[in-house]
Amino acid sequence: MTGTSTLPKAAAKPSSLYTNAKASALFDVESGRILYSNNGDTAMGIASLTKIMTAIVAIEHGKLTDMVKTSKRAVGKEGSSIYLQLGEEMSLSNMLYGLMLRSGNDAATAIAEHVGGSEEGFVHLMNEKAAFIGLTHSKFQNPHGLDQAEHYSSANDLARLTAYALKNEVFAEIVSTKVKKVPNPHEKWEYSYTNKNKMLTMYDGADGVKTGYTKKTLRCLVSSATRQGQQLAAVTINDSDDWADHRKMLDWGFNNYPLQEIAAKGQAIAGYPYIIGRTFKYPVAEQETESIQSRLVLLNTDSIHYLLGERGMLEWYMNNDKMGASPVYDQASSRLQLPETSRKTLQTLTDFRKAEKLNQDGDSAWYQSFSKVLDMLFEI
Known part of the structure; x- marks a missing residue:
């Protein structure tokens, strides 16, 4: 299931930039x-x-x-x-x-x-x-x-x-x-x-x-x-x-291109009984706000993420290019009380997963189990 919305429009295109570099x-x-x-x-x-x-x-x-x-x-x-x-x-x-x-x-x-x-x-x-x-x-x-x-x-x-x-x-x-x-x-x-x-x-x-x-x-x-x-x-x-x-x-x-808060942790989603689970920031020029759209993608009720309290992902797009996403939870969910995982930590975990996948020594069952744990905890 999906839903979409857009941010208010703005103007003012950034001035041109020139350097002496090749x-x-x-x-x-x-x-x-x-x-x-x-x-x-x-x-x-x-x-x-x-x-x-x-x-x-x-x-x-x-x-x-x-x-x-x-x-x-x-x-x-x-x-x-x-x-x-x-x-x-x-x-x-x-x-x-x-x-x-x-x-x-x-x-x-x-x-x-x-x-x-x-x-x-x-x-x-x-x-x-x-x-x-x-x-x-x-x-x-x-x-x-x-x-x-x-x-x-x-x-x-x-x-x-x-x-x-x-x-x-x-x-x-x-x-x-x-x-x-x-x-x-x-x-x-x-x-x-x-x-x-x-x-x-x-x-x-x-x-x-x-x-x-x-x-x-x-x-x-x-x-x-x-x-x-x-x-x-x-x-x-x-x-x-x-x-x-x-x-x-x-x-x-x-x-x-100041770093702007696109969505705040705990923010309610209009028209749905859900709240945003992680703050999302992105560098956006003033005139680009008219091109930003959000899309709510809900999970199947029998999925692992759903059973762990997540209800879906609020994805953000600019001119149809995905900018990022935040998990969404029920408004009374205890998951919201967990500290936000830093992007650095997520990067480290993501890198670890990729490295393990590239260097598996045959213990694929262990890797798949560990990977699921990371998915459950950090929405990677």
């Missing part, structure tokens, strides 16, 4: 919605923006307290460096700071060899993760981003990758750090890694993400900022004026 994208991190894109699906070299993928793969596959030993291959890596010495050991956590704050190519190689068993093995994990996230215009050949044939991504893919990575609290903490002190095994003084991302000090609310440059790709940048509970991130590839462009892009996004 490719660019602006997106809302929470929803993953791309708010602006120019040549967004064009595959291009991305320099050290590659390290966004390196970091999230290392965080997910490695152990942060492990000591990473620097090999000859890592020490000899060209380009930006944190000046690791042959045989030097550093925790994976601290090496990730060197990777993301100072863009150390030696750190990237050492991390790859440690986590992946070899640089080639780690690159395989990078491409597996790209497929998992749904990056359709990306291919990785190395963990550092030095120019190499068939190593590329796109502005839109980098937006999707960054939205995924920023939901990881370890990643978010690292890329928002301005200065990191790290133990030095050779001297009494500590290493001090100052973040190359100038946006952290020049833009109000800035909290990430990564710079990049090679002579071939030129300047590349992904930046993020949070204001009034909304986190936006901008991507530019080959941009001669990226600091100014990112300030402009983020301002444009916050001004024109």
Whole structure:
């Protein structure tokens, strides 16, 4: 059974946006919605923006307290460096700071060899993760981003990758750090890694993400900022004026696509004896409200979800594209008293389910049972 409704109409189309980049994208991190894109699906070299993928793969596959030993291959890596010495050991956590704050190519190689068993093995994990996230215009050949044939991504893919990575609290903490002190095994003084991302000090609310440059790709940048509970991130590839462009892009996004509460937890649904079970927010431009519709989809009374108290889903669409959904319950349901599950938690659970499905070792009955439990508890 379904029902539909629309929000009140509005006007005012957002002003146009221009950057100096060959490719660019602006997106809302929470929803993953791309708010602006120019040549967004064009595959291009991305320099050290590659390290966004390196970091999230290392965080997910490695152990942060492990000591990473620097090999000859890592020490000899060209380009930006944190000046690791042959045989030097550093925790994976601290090496990730060197990777993301100072863009150390030696750190990237050492991390790859440690986590992946070899640089080639780690690159395989990078491409597996790209497929998992749904990056359709990306291919990785190395963990550092030095120019190499068939190593590329796109502005839109980098937006999707960054939205995924920023939901990881370890990643978010690292890329928002301005200065990191790290133990030095050779001297009494500590290493001090100052973040190359100038946006952290020049833009109000800035909290990430990564710079990049090679002579071939030129300047590349992904930046993020949070204001009034909304986190936006901008991507530019080959941009001669990226600091100014990112300030402009983020301002444009916050001004024109504020995060709006589409539905509130506990809100009654007109014409039905149900209430909304989870708050739903989405970045919406003023004139887009006329395109938003809701659709109530009710469950069969003999379904597992129904027996657990859920009565259906209130789905939200914009121009027939699904934005998201919230579960609905009876007005007196005790399910409403349960705390809302954060999107980060849902993402983690969803990822776990996908990983388990991809790596089942024959115990499909266990997986199916566990999957049903997650469905019941979190409406994934």
